[in-house]
Amino acid sequence: MNNLALEKLISQKLNSATIADYAPNGLQVEGRPEIRKIVTGVTASQALIEAAIARHADAVIVHHGYFWKNEDPCIRGMKGKRIKTLLINDINLYGYHLPLDVxxxxxxxxxxxxxxxxxxxxxxxxxxxxxxxxxxxxxxxxxxxxxxxxxxxxxxxxxxxxxxxxxxxxxxxxxxxxxxxxxxxxxxxxxxxxxxxxxxxxxxxxxxxxxxxxxxxxxxxxxxxxxERYGIRALGEWLAQEYQFEVEFIDIDNPA
Known part of the structure; x- marks a missing residue:
């Protein structure tokens, strides 16, 4: 499926357009146009991105993505490394925050x-x-x-x-x-x-x-x-069952 078509599909399922949020919902970092293999996880951490690369994923879908309101807009440091890794490996990043809560x-x-x-x-x-x-x-x-x-x-x-x-x-x-x-x-x-x-x-x-x-x-x-592990996992299972994507949920341990 095309990456923009996948964004539209998920956004419609989660009614994203009707929910005011603290971060953009949908495709946050654009990668390769065609998506077959998807990795899901709670947060778009460097560890999750590296796991997606190891699995040759075309896209990462998370609950906690990037570009939160009031955060430093500069792409440098930790955020710069994460985004650079996604871009170099041509991986799409999708984030759905409140729509995936409610x-x-x-x-x-x-x-x-x-x-x-x-x-x-x-x-x-x-x-x-x-x-x-x-x-x-x-x-x-x-x-x-x-x-x-x-x-x-x-x-x-x-x-x-x-x-x-x-x-x-x-x-x-x-x-x-x-x-x-x-x-x-x-x-x-x-x-x-x-x-x-x-x-x-x-x-x-x-x-x-x-x-x-x-x-x-x-x-x-x-x-x-x-x-908050279970919403993103359920979304991935829905994509796999209804649209035959290859989806893997990866739980990066976090004691918080």
Whole structure:
């Protein structure tokens, strides 16, 4: 498939044009015109690019690409090396950020919810495109059991803020869960206001602990990278199944 046709195909699938973002979504670095072999990954790091070269990939598709708002526009240093490597090897780079967070089927939130058996996802915000969502477990479980489910599913032990530490009337069982993968910890207050007993994100901030304790909502920080592996992987699987691309997901380890 032509590289511009692939951009159009993915952008339409993820409804990219309808979502305001902090970086350009779509083809960010142009390489060879025809694409057969694709490597997917969370972040367009040098390690992922080198892995794509080793596999003779025509394109790399990631969740975290380049050219973020307010970053230095100069192509030098680390960014210069990455882009130079792509250009020398004629590899296309596609990046899809928020569109790959919020998509109802392939998105990070949806894929994480599926992995953790959270059902009936609904928007947490009232905006036309809600970044965080919430859903429910079919059967409520204890905080300890849910923490074990996360660790087993993500192969990573989460940081747990237990609302029972200071709250007089804490949620004893987990059922209604807010989700925002990656750096979505700021939505914990909204999740509490919408009646969630639990909130899941990737990162944790100093104030997250206090919000959990004082608002009476459990909080699980499961890792930015760990919570955002599944959307890009699902996108690659969709491309392979529907359009017969050769796609390989490469997980570059990241403890963050």
């Amino acid at each position: 998509h109802a089927e392939l998105g990070n939130n949806a894929q994480l919810a599926k992995l953790l058996k959270i059902e009936n996802l609904q928007p947490l915000e009232s905006d036309s495109v809600s970044i965080p969502v919430f859903g429910e477990l079919a059967q409520p479980i204890s905080l300890e059991d849910f923490a074990r489910r996360i660790e087993k599913s993500l192969q990573r032990k989460p940081i747990v803020c237990n609302a029972e530490e200071l709250t007089q009337n804490p949620p004893h069982l987990i059922r209604k869960i807010g989700i925002c993968t990656g750096g979505g910890q700021g939505y914990i207050d909204l999740a509490a206001a919408r009646g969630c007993d639990t909130f899941i994100s990737g990162e944790i901030s100093e104030q997250s602990t206090h919000s959990a304790r004082e608002l009476g909502i459990h909080y699980f920080a499961c890792g930015h990278h760990a919570t």
